[in-house]
Amino acid sequence: MACACSIVAKFDLRIRFEEPRIQKLQDLMKLNYQWPLPIQPRPISIIGSGGIVKDAHLPAYSKANFKVLGVFDIDYEKSAMVAKTWNLKAFESLDKLISNAQAHNAVFDLALPPSAVSKVVEKLPNHATVLIQKPMGSDLEEAKEIKEICARKKLNAAVNFQLxxxxxxxxxxxxxxxxxxxxxxxxxxxxxxxxxxxxxxxxxxxxxxxxxxxxxxxxxxxxxxxxxxxxxxxxxxxxxxxxxxxxxxxxxxxxxxxxxxxxxxxxxxxxxxxxxxxxxxxxxxxxxxxxxxxxxxxxxxxxxxxxxxxxxxxxxxxxxxxxxxxxxPEAFIGTMSNLQRFVAGEDNQLHTSVEDAYETMRLxxxxxxxxxxxxxxx
Missing domain, CATH: 3.30.360.10 (Dihydrodipicolinate Reductase; domain 2)
Incomplete structure (x- = not known):
């Protein structure tokens, strides 16, 4: 029969051997995988009602408790269906959505075909806050145009590179x-x-x-x-x-x-x-x-x-x-949060700004x- 002291010694060695690995696993469990939410979230107005809005934008905003004021799409029936599903208002015109967004200090969320982005960004009010679904236009020429419009209108603008x-x-x-x-x-x-x-x-x-x-x-x-x-x-x-x-x-x-x-x-x-x-x-x-x-x-x-x-x-x-x-949908919470927190002074960097996104478009x-x-x- 093994003596008690021998058993205790082996047990002590096992504990000491496992301690570093236990500590390592604890360190891995403490890794941060969530971007902090804005302290006072602003409402969101969505332009576009395609699959990415239904599958990612709206589920993300719902999970984060971000208020969505409504949605506009050139295909009103499509936006009306999305609005009904998510209990939102479907706007009949872009001008009406913009007017409503201005009244509520909302963030514009653009989920449009690449070729339509520059035309819509041009219509946004000066100093607006806007998140643009990637890519930033159809090609580098359109990306440059979007960047210049955002600078001229002094928009707080980011591109939704959510990965x-x-x-x-x-x-x-x-x-x-x-x-x-x-x-x-x-x-x-x-x-x-x-x-x-x-x-x-x-x-x-x-x-x-x-x-x-x-x-x-x-x-x-x-x-x-x-x-x-x-x-x-x-x-x-x-x-x-x-x-x-x-x-x-x-x-x-x-x-x-x-x-x-x-x-x-x-x-x-x-x-x-x-x-x-x-x-x-x-x-x-x-x-x-x-x-x-x-x-x-x-x-x-x-x-x-x-x-x-x-x-x-x-x-x-x-x-x-x-x-x-x-x-x-969680990554879409992060891009919207970073944009809102940056504008509010809570984040010191806008990680997917149009200037940074332009470099991705160059690549x-x-x-x-x-x-x-x-x-x-x-």
């Missing part, structure tokens, strides 16, 4: 701020899945689709971590199975100098079943690493839970970060230019 504000990315950024991960050396975005393009019939009319509408999220996210790259090599193309969609696949290499490898590899036409589909972002750092699962994109629109895994240092295991919520344009050039001939 930055998703719970998974806020948690990851907090881990970096606490030095759990240090110095990104490798950043890779990899999607291999089947996107239900039938849910987005409006894309059939667009000349620019994959980068301008989808991968723009990843380009903006990468910029938020690494800044604007020195140059880019890219190819974006369609697929025989989806001839009505201009582009559904993209490869791009972003040049951040001799130490950092940064790539995106996107295939929306992987139709070989769900088992081996992937939607992930990997960060390999000089200290530690991270794996992010973009669950929303798997089995869209139902999706799967988002996941974040952290590898803090050598000789340690991967640990999953606990957080609540996902890209949709998007560079990707299209690179794809047109066709690379080095052999």
């Amino acid at each position: 930055r504000f998703s719970p998974m990315m806020l948690a990851l950024r907090d881990a970096m701020s606490k030095m759990m991960l240090q110095k990104i050396l490798d950043l890779e975005v990899h999607l291999n899945l089947e996107t239900p393009w039938n849910l987005f019939p409006f894309l059939k009319k667009m000349e620019r689709v994959e980068i301008a509408v989808h991968s723009i999220h990843y380009l903006d996210l990468i910029r938020s971590f690494l800044g604007t790259p020195k140059s880019v090599w890219a190819q974006t193309l369609g697929h025989p199975n989806t001839p009505d969609i201009a582009q559904t696949r993209t490869s791009a290499i972003l040049n951040y100098g001799p130490e950092i490898r940064c790539v995106i590899s996107i295939n929306h036409n992987y139709s070989k079943g769900p088992r081996l589909q992937t939607a992930q972002i990997r960060f390999d750092c000089q200290k530690g690493g991270a794996y992010v699962k973009l669950g929303l994109l798997l089995d869209y629109p139902r999706g799967e839970p988002d996941e974040v895994w952290i590898y803090k240092s050598e000789k340690e295991e991967w640990d999953q970060i606990e957080f609540e919520g996902g890209w949709f 998007v344009e560079a990707c299209y230019e690179s794809s047109r050039s066709g690379g080095t001939e052999l």
Whole structure:
């Protein structure tokens, strides 16, 4: 029979061995994954009533208890249906919505086709606060026009690049701020899945689709971590199975100098079943690493839970970060909160300002230019 002191010694060793890991798990559980709400939220007036409004904007604002005054769309029947579902007012004209918004000091939330953004922004009152659904126009020329209009009218304007504000990315950024991960050396975005393009019939009319509408999220996210790259090599193309969609696949290499490898590899036409589909972002750092699962994109629109895994240092295991919520709708709370808090003086930086968003649009344009050039001939 083992003596009592021997048993106690082994138990004590086990406790001391487990203590660092317990502390590490406690640290991961303390990571912040929510953007603070404005102290005194302003009401919101929505221009546009498409799928993104129904699936993300309105659910987000409802969850955050943000008051929505009403909605306007050039298709009044569509806006009326949305208004009925969410117990809102459907305005019969843009002028009436603007007048009502001014009377209540509301924030304008634009969810429009890219080509319509500049025309509507021009009609907003000077000094208004506005959140513009990405992309910032159809191309760089329109983005420049939008930026100039916002400056001339002195608008407090941001673009809804909400992936930055998703719970998974806020948690990851907090881990970096606490030095759990240090110095990104490798950043890779990899999607291999089947996107239900039938849910987005409006894309059939667009000349620019994959980068301008989808991968723009990843380009903006990468910029938020690494800044604007020195140059880019890219190819974006369609697929025989989806001839009505201009582009559904993209490869791009972003040049951040001799130490950092940064790539995106996107295939929306992987139709070989769900088992081996992937939607992930990997960060390999000089200290530690991270794996992010973009669950929303798997089995869209139902999706799967988002996941974040952290590898803090050598000789340690991967640990999953606990957080609540996902890209949709929680990330949309973050962009609206940052805008309102910035205008109120509660946040010192407007993270997706039109000036910053313009840099993302420059990167998007560079990707299209690179794809047109066709690379080095052999």
